[in-house]
Amino acid sequence: MxxxxxxxxxxxxxxxTHDALVEITNRLAGEFGYKPVGQDELEILKTLSSREIIKRSQIAAIKIPFLLRRVKTELGKKIRDLxxxxxxxxxxxxxxxxxxxxxxxxxxxxxxxxxxxxxxxxxxxxxxxxxxxxxxxxxxxxxxxxxxxxxxxxxxxxxxxxxxxxxxxxxxxxxxxxxxxxxxxxxxxxxxxxxxxxxxxxxxxxxxxxxxxxxxxxx
Incomplete structure (x- = not known):
């Protein structure tokens, strides 16, 4: 067909949006209780599935929807430059x-x-x-x-x-x-x-x- x-x-x-998303998620790390990622860690994350990345981050499941909402909002502030x-x-x-x-x-x-x-x-x-x-x-x-x-x-x-x-x-x-x-x-x-x-x-x-x-x- x-x-x-x-x-x-x-x-x-x-x-x-790669660099913008990395900067935003690192900036929000303290607020949502996970560690910022450096370049070495980022290269490791790229080799993992989406579910493995979430598991490795150790973000509480209840926080994920709130984190995603904040990331989208913060990305909106940068979108005109992307x-x-x-x-x-x-x-x-x-x-x-x-x-x-x-x-x-x-x-x-x-x-x-x-x-x-x-x-x-x-x-x-x-x-x-x-x-x-x-x-x-x-x-x-x-x-x-x-x-x-x-x-x-x-x-x-x-x-x-x-x-x-x-x-x-x-x-x-x-x-x-x-x-x-x-x-x-x-x-x-x-x-x-x-x-x-x-x-x-x-x-x-x-x-x-x-x-x-x-x-x-x-x-």
Whole structure:
């Protein structure tokens, strides 16, 4: 079945928010009772799954929703200064010109996403934005989109930079393209067996084309 819709994660996939998020989470460490991370620890965290990262941080589970809310609010104060991942703009425009519908599913706030897209002249590319997905609830949003737009799983590809993005795609039975330029390292992404793993935005258009013809079972 022909792919019609490409859905993207936002932070780390489209927007280069890595440094801003590290600075914010380190600044909030004392308030929420976890240790700030240095560069060495950060490199270790990149090789862990999303659930392993939370376990390693030893943040009390009851504090996580409040922490995420604060991080999103603080990120909103920086969003106007952030830029897309280098090469991502060209890839997005190319996919749009090829006739794909583009969407965003993110746990970030919609105001943050819209401000970023507007500031970088990307708002015209996206047909929908679903925000506020819980940390491990993106599959529910993907399934909602399938129902709302009367789409079959084979008609959708989800593009993300974390292991939880791959898992959400698999749970929703849509193809997963993992990008190696975001938070999680390519090694841990590969362990979670996405349909495709790419390392540069310049590879995205070809990866989408390959997903049109290669069945998941053949990979």
């Amino acid at each position: 022909t792919v019609k819709v490409i859905i993207f994660d936002f932070d780390g996939t489209i927007a280069d 830029k897309p991942v280098t090469g991502m703009e060209t890839a997005l425009f190319c996919l749009k010109e090829q006739g794909y519908q583009l969407g965003i599913v993110t746990s970030n706030q919609k105001d943050n996403v819209c401000a970023f897209l507007e500031n970088n002249n990307l708002e015209s590319l996206f047909d929908f934005i679903y925000s506020g997905a819980s940390l491990f609830g993106k599959h529910k949003v993907l399934e909602k989109i399938l129902r709302q737009y009367n789409l079959q799983p084979d008609e959708v590809i989800y593009v993300g930079d974390e292991t939880r993005d791959i898992n959400a795609a698999k749970t929703s039975r849509v193809k997963a393209v993992a990008v190696g330029w975001g938070f999680n390292s390519p090694s841990i992404l590969a362990q979670h067996q996405p349909d495709c793993l790419i390392y540069r935005p310049q590879e995205l258009v070809r990866a989408i084309a390959n997903c049109q013809t290669v069945d998941r079972k053949a990979l």
